[in-house]
Amino acid sequence: MKQDQNIYIIGAGLSGLIAAYELEQAGFSPVILEASDGVGGRVRTDEFKGFLLDRGFQVLLTAYPEAQRYLDYEGLNLKKFNPGAVILKPGTAFSIHDPFRAPSKLLSMALSPVGSLKDKLKIFKLTQMLKSKRIEEIFEEESITTADFLRSFGFSDQIIENFFKPFFKGIFLENGLETSSRMFKFVFKMFSLGHAAVPEKGMQQIAEQLKGKLTKTQIRLNTPVKTIEGSQISLLSGDQIHADRIIIATRPDKLLPQLKGQFKPYRKVINLYFALSHSFIAQPMIALVPDDQFLINNLVFMTDVSKAYSQNGKALLSVSITKEVKDMDKLFSLVAIELEAITKIKAEHFEHIKTYVIDEALPQVEDLSYQLPATNTKVYDGVFLAGDYLLNGSINAAMTAGRKSAEAVILSIQPTY
Ligand SMILES: Cc1cc2nc3c(=O)[nH]c(=O)nc-3n(C[C@H](O)[C@H](O)[C@H](O)COP(=O)(O)OP(=O)(O)OC[C@H]3O[C@@H](n4cnc5c(N)ncnc54)[C@H](O)[C@@H]3O)c2cc1C
Known part of the structure; x- marks a missing residue:
């Protein structure tokens, strides 16, 4: 047989x-x-001190064709992120709402300081362009760096620094947006067709x-x-x-x-978890820290996305760092100081739960592709x-x-x- x-x-x-x-x-x-x-x-989750801790912040994009083929989304009880991001700078915070697909939000975004009106119209143009392309076509296109693609598409430095760079650094796990424009377009398309989500229980x-x-x-x-x-x-x-x-x-x-x-060596990321009495974001949204002086790249209250991530009533904050960290012993206190600078909440209120150093997070692939004979x-x-x-x-x-x-x-x- x-x-x-x-x-x-x-x-x-x-x-x-x-x-x-x-x-x-x-x-x-x-x-x-x-x-x-x-x-x-x-893709692992630990139960620790009354929290669910994913080993590194990551999300499922519901538009992934293969995920749709194999997963029962209802069975996972997926919890969606609000599309867009909160931009955090010392002394100021503003949101970019649904840049991936909702032209209706463009008008309110026109008043936000994330980029110029021209940028916002360009986002709309990019969304429409990618929606009309098949994924296979995207991966057949010329591969340049994401940074070069964004500039050649006409985006301003302002929106690149405020939004694209921190958002996609957190996805590509590298700091220069050197990842292929094919991957950028693919991910952008996935965001515009579906949602970022996590299963209720990790x-x-x-x-x-x-x-x-x-x-x-x-x-x-x-x-x-x-x-x-x-x-x-x-x-x-x-x-x-x-x-x-x-x-x-x-x-x-x-x-x-x-x-x-x-x-090539894998791309790395460091993920720290903190407990706090309540969320200072108070919505299921990724927050970005665009300032290059900071170690923190992005943060999210997992309990704003799924309450099941905490069984003890405290809010669970996940912080991701893509930069090289020289002194690991000082990392936790440096991050707590940065959190205080951004939020004005005293550093001692951030209770450190656990740090994951993920040395092998993402492969560096020379010729990014989508199909595999x-x-x-x-x-x-x-x-x-x-x-x-x-x-x-x-x-x-x-x-x-x-x-x-x-x-x-x-x-x-x-x-x-
Ligand atoms: C922090 C982080 C964030 C991410 N964010 C996202 C995201 O937001 N969206 C997204 O789509 N993807 C994301 N990814 C990528 C995604 O998780 C991976 O692409 C995917 O899980 C890879 O699955 P895999 O089966 O190819 O490899 P792996 O998950 O690495 O599986 C390989 C398995 O082989 C086992 N193994 C290795 N060596 C041996 C051996 N010698 N003997 C026996 N077993 C062995 C390992 O223990 C492991 O279980 C992220 C990854 C990380 C780490």
């Missing part, structure tokens, strides 16, 4: 879980080998929902793989496994020595790749790559599939 094949997937991130799901649909019963103690990979619910759909897959947690040679998997424990097919659903350079040195996932006979790094750093890409790798495995067993 072809369905008796021993298929192993390395990694229970979103990509590995989707690969398992697709293999199950074709009648296979794969085994996932996962190094950590849970599913989700980079981002990991996305992975838990996918895991819940698996009925024939065995998931072996705490099982790190050391190397792969031919069709042989060596576990860190010393055990050896023979596999008919292997999907490596994580970056493969540590497992396949022949691929060493082929990838199944055959491109094959490394050699029997061994296939999945993971976001094959396309672009996003939940959507991780899911696409998982689906495509499963397709390639199935085709290698049943060429008529």
Whole structure:
């Protein structure tokens, strides 16, 4: 029976879980080998001191085509962010409402100091332009840096510094807007077609929902793989496994020595959580700190988005830093001082809950793409790749790559599939 094949997937991130799901649909019963103690990979949530803490601030964009394909949004009880952002500067705060799609709001925005009226009209033009383009077209367009694209589109330095830079720094996790204009346009389009959202009980619910759909897959947690040679998997424990097919659903350079040195380092982010008696934003909105002197790039009260993030009545503030931090020992107190400067709330009122330093947050992909021919996932006979790094750093890409790798495995067993 072809369905008796021993298929192993390395990694229970979103990509590995989707690969398992697709293999199950074709009648296979794969085994996932996962190094950590849970599913989700980079999409994990911890319960800590009466709070739900996502390991790094991240959101699901509801317009992602792959997320729509695989996730039951109602089951996740998605909690949406208000579109736009609050801009925080010492002594002043203003909002940019729904820049991604609501032309009706342009008039009220015309009075906000985020940019000029011309900028606001340009935003409208950009939204319309991207709405009329298919995602595939966007990824076929010339790739320049996001910074160059924004300038060539005619946006002023004022709106770039106040809005685009801090907003997209928080998404791309780099400070110069060097990320490809293709990714900028894709993300902008996703924001204009849907919402940013989190599952009521934390981002990991996305992975838990996918895991819940698996009925024939065995998931072996705490099982790190050391190397792969031919069709042989060596576990860190010393055990050896023979596999008919292997999907490596994580970056493969540590497992396949022949691929060493082929990838750029990941982008990093630092995420600090604070508790406070109440939210000073008081709406489900991302707040940006555009001033380059500050370490803080963006912040959000998770409890304004979903009350379930706190079980103890306190408000939960998530702060993200994309800058290089030299002195980690002083980080918490520096951030508290910055929060005081922005909000006038005394630094001692910000109760530090936890800090996550995420060294491997987003892959730096040379040629950002959207589609992946199944055959491109094959490394050699029997061994296939999945993971976001094959396309672009996003939940959507991780899911696409998982689906495509499963397709390639199935085709290698049943060429008529
Ligand atoms: C802080 C942060 C913010 C983000 N923000 C967003 C966002 O807002 N929107 C968005 O779309 N995307 C965002 N992303 C990106 C998104 O989370 C990833 O693109 C996606 O989760 C990648 O999934 P993956 O399955 O490809 O990889 P991973 O999630 O990295 O999964 C790989 C799995 O393989 C396991 N593994 C690794 N090595 C081994 C081994 N040797 N043996 C066994 N198992 C192994 C790992 O433990 C892990 O579980 C963010 C990521 C981070 C970290």
